[in-house]
Amino acid sequence: MSPGKYNLIPTLLYAIVSVFFFSCQKKEKTYFETIASNDVKLSTTPKPGSWRYNHDEKFQKFEDFRKLKKIKPEPHKNTIYLQPIGQFNELQQKEIELTREYLKIYFQLETKILPALTNDIFPENVRRTADEGKEQLLAGYVLDSILIRRKPKDAVVLMGITEKDLFPQPEWNYVFGLASYEDGVGVTSMYRFAGGPLTDSNFNTSFLRLIKISSHEIGHMFGISHCLNANCVMNGTNSLTETDFHYARACSLCQRKLNSSIPYDNKKRLLELKNFFEKQNFNTEFSLVQQDLNLLQ
Numbered sequence: 001m002s003p004g005k006y007n008l009i010p011t012l013l014y015a016i017v018s019v020f021f022f023s024c025q026k027k028e029k030t031y032f033e034t035i036a037s038n039d040v041k042l043s044t045t046p047k048p049g050s051w052r053y054n055h056d057e058k059f060q061k062f063e064d065f066r067k068l069k070k071i072k073p074e075p076h077k078n079t080i081y082l083q084p085i086g087q088f089n090e091l092q093q094k095e096i097e098l099t100r101e102y103l104k105i106y107f108q109l110e111t112k113i114l115p116a117l118t119n120d121i122f123p124e125n126v127r128r129t130a131d132e133g134k135e136q137l138l139a140g141y142v143l144d145s146i147l148i149r150r151k152p153k154d155a156v157v158l159m160g161i162t163e164k165d166l167f168p169q170p171e172w173n174y175v176f177g178l179a180s181y182e183d184g185v186g187v188t189s190m191y192r193f194a195g196g197p198l199t200d201s202n203f204n205t206s207f208l209r210l211i212k213i214s215s216h217e218i219g220h221m222f223g224i225s226h227c228l229n230a231n232c233v234m235n236g237t238n239s240l241t242e243t244d245f246h247y248a249r250a251c252s253l254c255q256r257k258l259n260s261s262i263p264y265d266n267k268k269r270l271l272e273l274k275n276f277f278e279k280q281n282f283n284t285e286f287s288l289v290q291q292d293l294n295l296l297q
Contacts, residue, residue: 031266032259035292036252039230051236052228060225065257070223071184072261073109073156080109080218081155083147084116085187086163091198092190095207096161098280102211105272107218108264109156119164121146130165130174139166139178139187147185157221159214160187176237177213179220186217192240208282209240212248219254222261229253249288267296 046052082100084093096113104111119137126138142160151158166189168175179186190198193213194206212233219234227234230251237243250258259266270293277286 031296032252032256034295035255038288038291038295039251041230042228049238050242051238054238055236057226057228057236059228062253062256065223066260068223070181070261071156071221077154078109078156079152079154080107080111081152081158082111082113083150083158083160084113085121085142085146085160086116086119088116088163091203092163095190095198095203095210098207099161099210099214102276103214103218105269105276106215108262108269117146128167134165136165136167136174137162139168139175142187143178143180143183143185147187148183151185155184157184157186157218159218162187162189163191165189165191176243177217179217181220181223184221186221188213188217204280204282207280208248209243212243212246215248219250219258222258224254224257227251227254247288248285
């Protein structure tokens with residue numbers, strides 16, 4: 001008998017054992033699979049008046065997101081810009097600066113503030129007086145006639161922040177924000193977030209609302225649809241009550257979408273968010289980040 005024939009037997013047995021061994025190994029979870037256990041699922045029966053109750057939207061799966069033609073940071077086009085529009089007092093300017101700091105952490109991209117534009121930039125035909133006697137501005141005009149024309153060359157997205165109220169179309173009372181997927185521009189209004197004049201006592205309430213809406217609108221610019229997966233910053237909102245109910249945290253699915261376009265270090269981002277929320281005394285948001293970090297130990 002040929003010795004070579006029997007030399008194959010140990011080799012074959014080794015191969016079989018190796019395949020069996022590795023197939024039995026537990027596959028290590030990804031970051032997103034790990035933190036998914038902290039996602040708080042949405043109610044199957046939306047409350048009357050809520051965004052989901054009034055809007056029948058399609059669930060955007062990760063595969064759907066990947067197929068989208070969407071804006072992504074590029075080597076020389078990777079900065080988020082904020083464009084203040086209006087007259088802002090010292091406290092409002094502080095809020096915008098802290099929003100810049102937050103967005104830099106949230107998206108892990110350089111974020112800058114452009115010099116403020118005055119309200120004189122709005123012609124009369126895009127202004128209206130609301131029922132309460134306050135002036136409102138047409139949100140679409142901000143996108144199409146102001147921001148697109150002023151978007152810096154190195155900007156991946158440009159977010160306008162107004163101190164006046166916004167409306168998207170005549171039949172709507174108001175809108176917190178609006179964004180364009182294709183053009184990478186959006187706008188958020190600070191007007192309603194404080195429930196009146198901004199003061200030290202309501203600053204954190206207003207600020208948390210501003211960073212939620214701003215990160216939400218910029219999330220849209222990066223191609224993320226309204227979230228139907230869990231309580232998430234990308235949930236649609238019809239009211240401040242609904243905005244307050246939604247977390248500033250993006251759910252595991254929306255984080256996965258964002259991270260596929262912006263390849264940042266997830267743990268580094270969490271640690272920076274934790275420090276930011278702790279400094280601002282945002283206890284709920286701090287706790288949520290800490291829960292995610294605990295799962296990574």
